[in-house]
Amino acid sequence: xxxxxxxxxxxxxxxxxxxxxxxxxxxxxxxxxxxxxxxxxxxxxxxxxxxxxxxxxxxxxxxxxxxxxxxxxxxxxxxxxxxxxxxxxxxxxxxxxxxxxxxxxxxxxxxxxxxxxxxxxxxxxxxxxxxxxxxx
Numbered sequence: 658x659x660x661x662x663x664x665x666x667x668x669x670x671x672x673x674x675x676x677x678x679x680x681x682x683x684x685x686x687x688x689x690x691x692x693x694x695x696x697x698x699x700x701x702x703x704x705x706x707x708x709x710x711x712x713x714x715x716x717x718x719x720x721x722x723x724x725x726x727x728x729x730x731x732x733x734x735x736x737x738x739x740x741x742x743x744x745x746x747x748x749x750x751x752x753x754x755x756x757x758x759x760x761x762x763x764x765x766x767x768x769x770x771x772x773x774x775x776x777x778x779x780x781x782x783x784x785x786x787x788x789x790x791x792x793x
Contacts, residue, residue, distance in 0.1 A: 670685065705778075709734075709736050713778065714728070715776070716775045724768070729759050734755050749786045750786055752789045755792055
């Protein structure tokens, strides 16, 4: 059985770890440097954290809409992505602290859990990296 899928968007970039990354539409151009190097530029872990937090807010909006709610304007996600190393090699781990001011804590935790099930970044990392979700 073949599952039909519809590609909604394709992000295209060109670059390298120590240098630059540029999108094909010229909307993104960043200097890259290794994490902790002190060199000018961002790193893949920061970019991943930024993308995940933005995507997670979108998923929170979908979860809130199912409950006939609007997200507070001050909704925020503080994402931390660690590059770590063990005997088995390098790996990532992450923490997402979600701020939903004005929403009851139990409902907020429910929205966070729902968002974590639908966010494409959360799906991509599920079972692959340790992720800690908290209500900030």
